[in-house]
Amino acid sequence: MKQLVVVGAGLAGLYASCLAARRGSDVTLLTSGRGGLGLSSGRIEVWSRGPPDRAPSEAPRGHPYRRVSASDLRAAVDEFRDMMTEQGLPYEQRPGANLLLPTALGALRAAALTPGSQSLSRIPPEAQLGVAGVEGFRDFSAPLAAAGKLGRRPVRVIPDLPPPSPPGHRDLYSTDLATQFDSREDLEEVAQRWSVALRGVEALLMPAVLGWRHHAKVHHTLEQHLGIPIVEIPTLPPSVPGLRLERALHLAAFAAGVDYVEGSRAVGRVAGRSRGRRADAVAAFTPGGMRVYPAQAVILATGGALHGGWRLNSEGEGRESVFGLPLAHQADGGEWTAPQMASPQPYSYFGLRVDRDLRPLAADGTPAFENVFAAGGILAGADRTRDGSRQGIDLATAYRAVRAALE
């Protein structure tokens, strides 16, 4: 049984941990915070510049997809989907093509897979769409969600619907609403209160707040009582579909026996315990003080700029955060943001350069450590926001890194 330390609890770290544990490894997952899934739409974007399965061949040089094969990507996505189905979070997919899914600004954004509740596939093309927010809930706007006309389908803006529970003494967040839906026994009454406003509407678009733990039941029950399909649209963070995905991954990881250590900040390999270009143990600050986690292999899934996998100083010099690995970037005295927010951002491409086995490279171009692998947002070479490739990279590189680590 191989001892594996995974650093990071986002999609890449959790998925890598699940895979490795299911393949018989002894996995310890170290995470300093909560991971980034609260910012996720819950969708799996693989490649929005073309058909998702062509990502490995269409991605430009230096892109993380150039380090995985088409069959790795397919296998990674398939195993993820099966794992989520087991956890009661079934995903929908269209073979060889992207799904187009509604957003809170009324656009359609491509994704390879989506939780069923966000899919437009069950809605007949001629159906009268209605979009509604929830009274007192600031993080979703029906008129803005209708603004882009969702690819020219006419959308009726419905006045905000009443929330399941009467207003409390503080502002509503998406998680409050999800909890309210989870705990309502009589969803029929909620549906009844909504039905007048929904007269003539044949499909309802609304913020993605329909339950967290009991989402499937809440969604199904409301659809039954209203008699129309309900499509969820992700809101401002916290994004409940991302939290549902996080929960499903946590449950899968616990079921597979992953040792999950929260509040532990990995800070590097351990002097005296590691020989040459190996990391035989990872040191971490934990709430109980500094601890050492022995490792035969390490997977770094610490994320990119947002999640602290690497940092820049004011001169644009950067380092990877755990092992101090060099960063591949083009900041050399230049600018790493674009003048326009909407333009591609040069810093998106920063991160770790890796070899064929996803081992980060040292300054001399050889693997920094024989047994350290990298996956997910920390890898250099992709504008995930504009390629629509974030979750595909996470899954495919986690899959590839686990295979390399267990070899």
Next chain:
Amino acid sequence: MKLSTEILVIGAGATGLGIAWDACLRGYKVIVLEQGDLAEGTSGRYHGLLHSGARYAVSDPASAADCAAENAILRQVVSPCIEDTGGVFLVLPGDPPEYPDRWQRACQSASVPVEEIPPSRILQREPALPHGMERAFHVKDAALDSFQLLHSLARSIEEAGGQVRLRHAGLRFLRHRSRVTGVEVQDRRTGRTLRIESELIVNAAGPWAGRVASRAGLRLPLALSRGTMIAFAGRPVQTVVNRCTFPGDGDIVVPIGTVAVLGTTDEPVSAPDHTQIETDEVQALVRLGRVLLPDIDQHRLLRAWVGIRPLYRPPGGRSSQTRSLPRAHYILDHDALHGVPGLISVLGGKLTTYRRMAEQTVDVAASQLGARRPCQTSSTSLRGARHHPYHRLPDRLARLDRGPAKGPHEIVCECELVTRHDIHDALERAPTTDLDDLRRGLRLGMGPCQAAFCAYRAADIVRKSMPQAPADGGLIPFLEERWRGIRALAWGPMLRQVELNQRITFELLGAAAPKTGPS
């Protein structure tokens, strides 16, 4: 539409509004025209320092004396806009050793109060300052919130019967022979032309004064200079901090409201709208700021911006060396100078001395229009300043504390505690579909997250209450404007914020990004 008035002021910065307020109190009929919004120009882009005068004691003693006198007056008449932080001047190892004594003598002769204090006492109060400072002096610097000052002035002017007309552009002078008799402008909202006849016109357009004068065929001795400033997300110091050397770049830190501002640079520019933020200037400013705040990299920087100073260039003065140009103000009577009666231009000056500039300008106006009452601004408190303290976070917190945060009182901007009610109220007072107007009025989106959350929420409110609002409620242009000020600070914690905002805007909300671009 036709209007007529006695004094028409062009420019609603501190100078223009100060002149209008002074003139109102003396009994003149006044209209102020502004091309943009309140605080959109230089006055809203300053570091927030109410000068004690000490900074200019050596380089410009006349300005120093003016600042010291005005500092004392403004503390009385606009006290709600001022936070009495006090200020210190630090002598650091390696600074020219003879300068502090020379500076202290200069302060004395300009009547700028200075008191030497032991450096250890300063360090007890301000642990973020460099250890090993050699000498320290206490001065009467303070923080002055220019947004609140301008709003208070505008409100006071309107209550006194004057008019402040925002968003009027395309100015053209009306002439009768050589005399300037009025203007024609377009209301940018309605597109309608407005014709205003006035006995006297005062050009107080700050960095735009040269463009205004050129419409009357006149050239002004104006030199423009860029000052870059950076706000910290928080206050690493609670006192205004200066270096006790000849004024230079990056040698002031001003704690104001919820932030502290590091200023400034001084680069000559040719146009009043060269306010783009240059990454290398920001980085240079941070390097200089490290002298005053050695652990500057541990602090989160919030935003950078650029203000344009409209400096008077004396005959023979070089516009390529703006740091050494005097900071004093000059009133040009175009009748005496160019034979164009009916027009006065005001140049130079500092926000701290806006009241004095106004007084002297209205003195000139009075000599032409016939004197009425004497100046009263040094003894009359601004009415608006007393009734409209909406920029103070503690007040907002107290207000929210009193009532339950439900119904229309949901918080839209958590950083600055702007409620749905505040936005409805602002939209009722001044109908706008521009979120940036709401920002200037309410501080919406000016906190640490730089509108990542509140922009979408506010766009929803604008979209619901203003039928003519754009389909996205003005969200994207507003976020692009916020982007301008944060992109040059995209390292450390701010890079995380930048990436968070990208994720929210494009991946979660699905704003349309351009399809392809340079990678």
